[in-house]
Structure formats: C-alpha cells, structure tokens
Amino acid sequence: MNNNDKYLSVSALTGYLKYKFDSDEHLKCVFLKGEISNFKSHSSGHLYFSIKDEKSKINAIMFSMNAKKLNFVPVEGSKVLVVGKVSVYEATGNYQIYIDEMLEDGVGNLYIAYEKLKNDLQKEGLFDEAHKKAIPKYPKRIGVVTASTGAAIKDIISTIKRRYPICEILVFPSLVQGDGAASDIVKNIEKAENYELDTLIVGRGGGSIEDLWPFNEEIVARAIYKCGIPTISAVGHEVDFTIADFVADHRAPTPTGAAEIAVPNKLDVLNYIDQLKIRNKKVIRNKIDFLNQKLNDITSKYILQKPMSIFEVKEQIFDNILEKLKHNMLNLYNQKEKKYSNIMTSVVFKEPIKLLDIKTNKYLQIISKLETLSPFATIKRGYAIVKKEGKVVKSIKDLKSKDKLLLNLNDGNVDVEVI
Amino acid sequence: MAEKKEKSFEENLANLEEIVKKLESGDVSLDEAMEKFNEAMKLAKQCDDKLKNAEKALTKIVTENGSLEDFEIDS
Numbered sequence: 001m002n003n004n005d006k007y008l009s010v011s012a013l014t015g016y017l018k019y020k021f022d023s024d025e026h027l028k029c030v031f032l033k034g035e036i037s038n039f040k041s042h043s044s045g046h047l048y049f050s051i052k053d054e055k056s057k058i059n060a061i062m063f064s065m066n067a068k069k070l071n072f073v074p075v076e077g078s079k080v081l082v083v084g085k086v087s088v089y090e091a092t093g094n095y096q097i098y099i100d101e102m103l104e105d106g107v108g109n110l111y112i113a114y115e116k117l118k119n120d121l122q123k124e125g126l127f128d129e130a131h132k133k134a135i136p137k138y139p140k141r142i143g144v145v146t147a148s149t150g151a152a153i154k155d156i157i158s159t160i161k162r163r164y165p166i167c168e169i170l171v172f173p174s175l176v177q178g179d180g181a182a183s184d185i186v187k188n189i190e191k192a193e194n195y196e197l198d199t200l201i202v203g204r205g206g207g208s209i210e211d212l213w214p215f216n217e218e219i220v221a222r223a224i225y226k227c228g229i230p231t232i233s234a235v236g237h238e239v240d241f242t243i244a245d246f247v248a249d250h251r252a253p254t255p256t257g258a259a260e261i262a263v264p265n266k267l268d269v270l271n272y273i274d275q276l277k278i279r280n281k282k283v284i285r286n287k288i289d290f291l292n293q294k295l296n297d298i299t300s301k302y303i304l305q306k307p308m309s310i311f312e313v314k315e316q317i318f319d320n321i322l323e324k325l326k327h328n329m330l331n332l333y334n335q336k337e338k339k340y341s342n343i344m345t346s347v348v349f350k351e352p353i354k355l356l357d358i359k360t361n362k363y364l365q366i367i368s369k370l371e372t373l374s375p376f377a378t379i380k381r382g383y384a385i386v387k388k389e390g391k392v393v394k395s396i397k398d399l400k401s402k403d404k405l406l407l408n409l410n411d412g413n414v415d416v417e418v419i
Numbered sequence: 420m421a422e423k424k425e426k427s428f429e430e431n432l433a434n435l436e437e438i439v440k441k442l443e444s445g446d447v448s449l450d451e452a453m454e455k456f457n458e459a460m461k462l463a464k465q466c467d468d469k470l471k472n473a474e475k476a477l478t479k480i481v482t483e484n485g486s487l488e489d490f491e492i493d494s
C-alpha cells in the first residue's frame with residue numbers, strides 16, 4: 001500500500017517544470033520589450049527587476065557579467081528591449097527571464113519624455129489659446145525654417161507660387177533631424193525675427209518619431225513660443241502632434257497644408273476684390289438714391305410749390321389788423337364827436353343871454369325876498385325900534401322909570417324918557 | 420525711378436477694405452463719399468492688376484551670415 005508513491009515532491013514538480021521551460025525552443029531565446037519596474041542593483045553587480053507592460057509583468061535578472069556590457073544606466077520606468085531565456089528559479093518556483101542583452105527602447109523613452117514635456121509646458125501655459133497670434137490674411141513675406149532640400153521646401157514654395165504668387169518667401173535652411181537639429185531650428189527661428197516676416201512656417205516632411213524628434217524638444221517649443229512672428233508648425237506626420245504643433249500659433253498636418261494656411265488663394269482674393277467693388281458701387285448708389293429722394297421730398301413741399309401762399313397768409317393777417325385799426329379809430333372818433341356835440345348843444349353855448357336872464361330873475365327874487373324881511377319895511381308901516389343905551393329893548397322888564405330911550409322911526413330917530 | 424513709395428498690395432487691399440466699410444457705415448458726406456468711391460475703385464483696380472500680373476513668387480535663401488540670395492530649387 002505504498003500509495004505515497006503517487007505524490008510528487010515540490011522539487012520534483014519544480015524540476016519537471018524547469019525541464020519543460022528549458023526544453024522549449026521558443027523560451028530559449030526571447031525578444032521582449034517593456035518597462036523596468038522594481039529595479040534593484042545588487043552589490044554583486046547583478047540586476048534584479050521586473051519588466052512590465054499595461055497588463056502583465058515578468059521577473060527579470062541580469063547577471064553582472066552581462067550587466068557590465070550595458071551602454072546605458074537603467075532606471076525605474078526605462079523602456080527597454082531585452083533578449084534572454086525564460087526559465088524557472090527553483091528556490092521560489094518563479095519563472096523569470098534571464099537577460100543576456102538589454103537596450104534602451106528609444107521610441108518608448110522618447111514617448112515618455114514627450115508626455116512629460118507636453119504636460120510640463122501645458123501647465124506652464126505655453127499652449128494657451130490666449131497666447132496664439134492670428135495668421136495674417138494677406139502676407140507680404142513668409143519665412144520658412146526647414147531643410148533647404150527635400151520635399152517639404154519644394155511643396156511649400158510650389159503651393160505658395162500657385163496660390164498667391166505676390167508673396168515673397170525667405171528660406172532659413174536648417175537641420176531638421178539628428179543631433180544639433182533642435183538648436184539649429186532655434187537659431188533660425190530667432191534669426192527670422194529680423195526679416196520683417198508676416199508669417200513663419202517651421203517644419204519638415206514626414207518621418208519616424210526619431211526623425212521628428214527635434215520638434216518635440218523643449219528648446220524648439222520655447223523658441224516658437226517666444227517668437228514674435230505668427231508661426232505655423234508643419235511637421236509631416238499623421239497621427240500624433242509634436243510639441244511644436246501645440247505651441248505654434250497654428251498647426252498644419254503637412255508642409256503643403258502650412259503653405260495653404262499661410263497664404264490665401266489668388267482666385268479667392270480676386271473674388272473678394274470684386275465683392276468690395278460691388279459693395280463700393282452699391283453703397284454710393286444707395287447714397288445717391290437716398291439723397292435724390294430727400295431732394296424730391298423737399299422740392300415737392302407745398303411751400304416751394306406755391307411760394308405765393310406765404311405772401312397770401314401774411315396779407316390776410318395784415319388786412320385783419322388794418323380792419324381792426326380802422327374800426328378802433330372810428331369808434332374813438334365817434335366818441336369824441338359825441339362829446340363835442342354835447343358840449344356845443346348845451347345852453348351855455350347856445351343861448352348865453354338866457355342864462356343871464358335866469359340869473360337876473362333869481363337876483364331880483366332874492367332882493368325882493370330880502371326886502372320883505374328887512375326891518376325897515378316894518379318900520380315903514382308905523383313901527384319903531386326901541387333902544388336903550390344902544391341895545392334893542394324887547395321887554396318892559398328891561399325898563400324902569402326915567403330911562404332914556406332912542407326910537408328909530410321911518411324917517412328918523414328921536415330920544416324919549418320913560419315916565 | 421518708377422513711382423516713389425508705391426503702396427504694397429496688402430496696404431492697398433487693407434485701404435480698400437477700410438474705405439468700403441467706412442462708406443457702408445453711412446457717416447460720410449456726399450462729396451466725401453464720391454471721392455472715396457473713386458479712390459476705392461482705383462485701389463481695387465491696382466490690387467486686381469497686381470495680383471493678376473504677379474510674377475513668380477520671389478524666393479530667397481537666408482545664408483549663414485544673414486544675407487539674401489536667390490533660391491532655385493530643382494524640380
């Protein structure tokens with residue numbers, strides 16, 4: 001009953017798996033690409049790390065004898081291309097790749113650098129729309145920073161010639177790939193500022209990501225950002241944008257595209273000039289029509305048609321006033337005349353004698369009245385006035401015996417004595 | 420010794436645009452409008468002629484020392 005014979009030891013299983021790995025032709029020499037993580041450089045000179053991509057991860061070991069041959073310093077996150085065999089490390093039961101050779105994955109690392117620079121510059125505001133300059137509609141002179149040979153410059157020149165031949169083109173020949181290209185591009189962008197350019201095209205024809213790399217360099221981005229001329233980036237590529245594209249005032253997908261953006265089409269401009277001519281004529285015609293109408297309106301006014309009507313109205317007013325004046329004068333005259341005639345017909349003026357007679361009669365009447373009242377008349381009839389010591393005596397009580405009295409009679413006075 | 424200070428195509432076109440816009444704004448006397456109208460038509464003709472008779476685009480290359488030289492590209 002030695003049933004235990006069925007059961008394998010861990011090392012037996014692991015040994016078996018190792019044998020399986022090691023005998024597999026495909027696993028003997030594996031070409032692998034990925035990104036380094038959990039990187040550890042042991043004092044022995046061996047390198048321990050993992051290689052991963054978005055989904056998976058594999059442990060890796062590079063012994064010091066191979067590690068010594070590396071032409072770069074691997075770090076966390078480095079994109080690498082490795083060659084090695086996959087086998088099992090029996091002590092842990094892990095399978096891992098034993099790396100013989102490791103190279104930097106240029107494209108992968110470029111991509112990382114690209115992403116980082118893009119983020120940094122974006123944060124800094126180099127891509128802000130507010131900073132973008134408008135591309136002049138009708139440029140006089142355009143600068144082109146690109147290689148003086150090759151398709152890019154040919155395309156740009158022929159496109160501008162075809163579309164807008166009155167535009168002048170200045171070529172700033174520049175390296176556009178390889179070492180020194182970025183600084184050469186920067187130098188030419190700076191130089192271009194001195195040539196009174198309306199627009200600057202910076203670019204090159206299509207190529208691999210490494211070829212286009214200068215257009216992803218920070219110094220180029222900053223030079224474009226700083227450039228006072230409106231810039232159009234023209235890097236011939238299809239999918240991704242270069243950093244230069246983000247920072248330029250305008251991005252064109254190809255050099256030909258850049259030339260099309262930089263200059264208008266001659267036919268469109270001629271058409272536009274025609275339109276301006278039409279508008280110009282129309283506006284002047286409208287103005288003349290309008291003024292004509294206004295003039296007609298004014299000249300057809302009643303007053304200009306019948307100018308005498310002004311006079312007629314005035315005449316009427318004058319007549320009215322005159323009428324009133326006459327009437328008032330007549331009234332006044334009549335009043336005065338009546339007064340005069342009243343005066344002239346009065347007795348005083350007509351029969352002044354009669355007035356005298358009346359007065360004379362009245363006088364005589366008064367005289368005769370006076371006569372009747374006079375004491376002399378009474379005396380005449382036989383009465384006398386008795387006076388004592390000059391005073392008229394009215395009562396006997398005022399008299400006593402022997403008083404001497406004076407009597408006034410009609411024809412004289414006589415003295416008497418009371419007995 | 421041809422016309423001194425001849426205005427560029429771009430200046431003439433900008434000028435033309437401006438005149439038409441000003442006329443369209445309506446804030447111009449008739450005398451001025453007539454004058455501007457004539458000027459605009461003259462400018463339009465100049466622009467037209469210049470564009471129609473434009474010679475081949477003038478292409479220069481900026482040399483290392485900054486001077487300009489004619490640039491011919493073999494096609």
